[in-house]
Amino acid sequence: MNDPRIHFDLTDRAAALRERVAAFMDAHVYPNEDRYHREVADGDRWQPVAVIEELKARAKADGLWNLFLPESDLGAGLTNAEYAPLCELMGRVLWAPEVFNCSAPDTGNMEVLVRYGTPEQKAQWLEPLLRGEIRSAFAMTEPLVASSDATNIESSIVRDGDEYVINGRKWWTSGANDPRCKIFVFMGKSNPEAERHRQQAMILVPRDTPGVRILRHLPVLGFDDAPHGHAEIVFDNVRVPAANMLLGEGRGFEIAQGRLGPGRIHHCMRLIGLAERALDILCERSLARVAFGRPIADQTVTQERIANARIAIDQTRLLVMDAARKMDAFGNKLALREIAMIKVAAPNMACEVIDMAIQACGGYGMQDRFLAHAYAAARSLRIADGPDEVHRNQIAKLELARFKAAR
Amino acid sequence: MNDPRIHFDLTDRAAALRERVAAFMDAHVYPNEDRYHREVADGDRWQPVAVIEELKARAKADGLWNLFLPESDLGAGLTNAEYAPLCELMGRVLWAPEVFNCSAPDTGNMEVLVRYGTPEQKAQWLEPLLRGEIRSAFAMTEPLVASSDATNIESSIVRDGDEYVINGRKWWTSGANDPRCKIFVFMGKSNPEAERHRQQAMILVPRDTPGVRILRHLPVLGFDDAPHGHAEIVFDNVRVPAANMLLGEGRGFEIAQGRLGPGRIHHCMRLIGLAERALDILCERSLARVAFGRPIADQTVTQERIANARIAIDQTRLLVMDAARKMDAFGNKLALREIAMIKVAAPNMACEVIDMAIQACGGYGMQDRFLAHAYAAARSLRIADGPDEVHRNQIAKLELARFKAAR
């Protein structure tokens, strides 16, 4: 991780920021990991955690705030390739991104508001989000249908005078359980009769609107991810002003497309951070753990795991950085294949590396808070935002297209 | 599962019992799964669950009780190969074995008492265990050392007059958190100067003995397994009567050897039950889940998963049954290699099959109680009772021995 050769070709600005984020992690995040877990365990699991708020203030004071935003007047003005290595560092602790106001789904929602929000929408929702005063959620996935196929979406957004009436059931709406969450970006069908990619809309739904009912939180392989959590929510004749529409009826896909690319880079770089940390643990424990007279790090079977982990991590980091560079160079649309590729590669790699770390740590690994939670987080990303299978089909179709054209 | 050809070569007695266990599962266990989870969720997580006690009474009344015991006057008198298919059926629900008084670690502890207990030990502990009135725990694994190498064990059992004084720290002592747990089988060094395999002893430690302090429960990949749980326990100058010694000082290994074989058959067959159920879910959901216009069961990629799962399950079942038959035919000792093989094969297979089911179920799979918990249970068995790596080394050494002899 500290190897300066990993990201040896960063711009000076990005390299300097990377140093500063690394220093902040060392000084303020890692030393507070136990405190964080104590606060979650001891208090009401579904209330914000004090240490986070403290560290947010500090990160903001240090100018390590909203680094994800490519707009330099609001954030750091970094390219994807410049921001990605910061994301990797933050990803080494599951709750760290929030400290820098760089956590999903707020980052994606803020980007949507920056690009497509009206001045009024920005004043009301974007500004408090940028200040880290409120949080937001993204209500897209629906239970019982395969949401990776967007034509399956059944929620409706129907104009009625000056309002839209919203009905539907969503799940995996992450962060909705957090009391600081004040606003949902909701996706549904505004134009069910239009052609496939013009049926959807995105609209802003304040969380306290009548008819919004949070049914339950969904565990991720046994983790409730409190206080963030993942909610199942019913929207029952929810009425919002027509002015809450984003961009316009039927333009939900267009927004989704723009939102997707950077978000996937972020997710994937965070996974690389997770995997790096798991490999650190694997190395440290295998040096410390003695069996049959010597550290298990001396066993070639352990060395094979370590080498395979190192290769897998580095290959995936390079793939994500390549996707980031291509997004910067050619735009999100031309980097479609690369983004699908990292969405498959990164979570699978992270699962494998974390699993190897768990195995090498034995009984310690089974109960270790970081490893187990990291595994669940990585595993969920093989499904969230479209399962591996859907992305692989897309990659294959792009690949086959080269040859179909020639036939 | 209902395919009569799976275990087509059972004895009549075993086939009849298998029918009865299957019928009991259908009538009483599956229909109570929701109730079980509600009771655990709603009450004090660390108290016994009412539905279990009800069903225990019913299973006992139906004569489906203590089926694991090869002694016909106490249990069903089944061979390993006859009992194994019952174990598979019970394994389809994580909490079902307890209903039949066939759950770990009580089964192993009861077997130890049957074989090695004095009449007094039997009267005091075996009989209430056989009646399902109390539960027990097995305190062997220690934190910070690789317990797969038994010479690492650091706990001490020191004679002092008519008593033994016990000191040490144990973890992964499953079931110790349950208030019904009254007795520990404790493993430690009684003869630290003796040769490697004569240093250990096993001794009975009542849970309420002064100096026994349960520090915390350990989660398994995020699951607390309440009310059973896995405890970290300090034994601090714990004194028990000398009569609590099992078999004799320095004979702990001897006991462990006898305890191991059947226990591994049971674990592995339960894993096969888990995997079968996960495959059922995979099939059912992939028939029901529609993406891009048709059930995902129609996709060859889904079919590949199903076929690979079926092959993996059947191969592993045959391997476990073969080990059971060899244990019956040649004794535990000659089946050493086979037992090591199933200990590697079954948990790995179960993890893979369950993971495939999670993936095919998408967001449903991530939050599904059964699948997530089954995954954690299977994953923990790649580490508990010796990690894969230790068993693989043992298998290889037995294999290489054939050729070393010839050189």
Next chain:
Amino acid sequence: MNDPRIHFDLTDRAAALRERVAAFMDAHVYPNEDRYHREVADGDRWQPVAVIEELKARAKADGLWNLFLPESDLGAGLTNAEYAPLCELMGRVLWAPEVFNCSAPDTGNMEVLVRYGTPEQKAQWLEPLLRGEIRSAFAMTEPLVASSDATNIESSIVRDGDEYVINGRKWWTSGANDPRCKIFVFMGKSNPEAERHRQQAMILVPRDTPGVRILRHLPVLGFDDAPHGHAEIVFDNVRVPAANMLLGEGRGFEIAQGRLGPGRIHHCMRLIGLAERALDILCERSLARVAFGRPIADQTVTQERIANARIAIDQTRLLVMDAARKMDAFGNKLALREIAMIKVAAPNMACEVIDMAIQACGGYGMQDRFLAHAYAAARSLRIADGPDEVHRNQIAKLELARFKAAR
């Protein structure tokens, strides 16, 4: 291999035969492996090899002849489960099955003639085949179409007076290059307008019939498999007497079904023999090969390979034996799923085990005649007789059928 516990539950008759085949292999086959290779290398590659003919005479004299035939008046009258372990032994040397007159495709062709041949067909072709005087080939697969889907078959068999006129192109017709090969079992469409499974026929085509033209031999991953080989053949207006038809027009599928099951058991058991031998080599070489001061057999990474190979082989053997037992108990048709399963499992397992052996042997492994050829043979069986993918689909469909019925 010599472990008496591997097939510990054979009938006495089968166990005794197994002893005798093992003794024959030890006495006559292994000691002649170098001679075989020298004879192939030094002479005309496409002529029969003298050592084979010598050993055939000896095996026949010893009563180890036509063991595959379930009919006791012609062969040994063994069940599938009794014959399978013999097949495993013979499979340890690629050319050994022919020594016992038990090699593909003759075994399948002889079975077809036994079951469906007319007295005249039997006298002319079956008898010399049973005596090992001639050989035969099976002309089914066609180039350029996926033959796993039999409706793709394009060859035609058209009645014209007292004759059938045969046209088509076949490839992978194994053994056709051997001058001893005198007769082809040819599959083509006799009734192209009938329903899907009644379009095909099988007919006997003497190899020297005018219009039969062998175009070339096909290498298998670089091996020409001389003098057996695999031919691409054109059938150009080939005329044979109407009496050469097997069973009747439109009944080719029916014959194929009966032919398939036992043939797959044989192939798979031979692969297990190959894999066992590769594991022997892996063990022997890793004990002998010293790197960094000690035999590589001492490295846990080598031990992991050995253990995984042992587990994989044993699981696959059990699966094949289970399929054999079910074929004996329930008939070929009810063992359909089991046969598809072994067809996937065995070649994949063999490829993996042989590949591990090659790797552990280093430069020796790359050039070793046995390992390289065994790999090519195993690899080809992931494609021949239907690729893995087709069998997996079939397994999945049988699995899903259980649940479709219930919906």
Next chain:
Amino acid sequence: MNDPRIHFDLTDRAAALRERVAAFMDAHVYPNEDRYHREVADGDRWQPVAVIEELKARAKADGLWNLFLPESDLGAGLTNAEYAPLCELMGRVLWAPEVFNCSAPDTGNMEVLVRYGTPEQKAQWLEPLLRGEIRSAFAMTEPLVASSDATNIESSIVRDGDEYVINGRKWWTSGANDPRCKIFVFMGKSNPEAERHRQQAMILVPRDTPGVRILRHLPVLGFDDAPHGHAEIVFDNVRVPAANMLLGEGRGFEIAQGRLGPGRIHHCMRLIGLAERALDILCERSLARVAFGRPIADQTVTQERIANARIAIDQTRLLVMDAARKMDAFGNKLALREIAMIKVAAPNMACEVIDMAIQACGGYGMQDRFLAHAYAAARSLRIADGPDEVHRNQIAKLELARFKAAR
């Protein structure tokens, strides 16, 4: 392959050369593949092939010659990162690198002579090699010992007056069978009593020196690689002038170190070219091959293979390019870990991708010259130049060193 975004960040010079090499491949190499195979098959397998000599003249005339040499007065003066993409293109046809005078082992031998040769050595051997008039071989690996551990090397180089006397047995000396091969770079022990890494020397041995006896050629998984081939050679009291010593006694390791890095980049980039071509074949055939009513390219199982191949290739290319850039930026020594990583990653990836292509092509894939030969070539590189296991150990040790330092 033609995707301009693959190597989107090349220098202009490198991009222009890449265009020219691609155009040469299109115009002269692919169209001559059949001719090449015919010439090898029809003539004396161990004589040079006419088409190669013709194309060499053309490449030299076109200025596409000795591109590998970083010295601009002798070659193209490219950095590793600039040359690597050319290597990928040439690698798409197994025999193409020779056309550009860029084939192993000549490239490595020429680099050694450029760096360490005396003026006389250069005049006699380097110049004809640079002109493509002669070829060379590298005699390092020895049979029966694990050559990855260089202390195992047993050959001796002993000073005797004005000469050195060389004794030893080598194998896998590639290219020694080619009549154009005139010179061997021979590695042996000149100082067996020195410390471990100062025992070796490299010396020039003309192929026609008395005492050099080529025993046999070694097949690679069944391929003889004629006319290049891989020889087993005895050096029996071979005497060469003392002036043939390279750099000095005991400095063989030093030379080997310098030789290694670039050679591995070349091998790995060629493997990426092979894999890309295999993926092209996989795509083309799966679009053309119809089973059960539609092209197998429509099956999600095929799409999964294609996507996984694309991801694996791109990840590996990025890893190799990263290693090349680090070699350029930091020198061979600091890129040690990266070079070990690509040596593991690239051949494994290529084997997997080629194997997937074989499988998707069915019977066509088994006999396809390119795929089978490419598989053998890629497979051999998991062993040649040190087996995977040795490189993985080295990677792990570098990884663990980070933590050992901190303990």
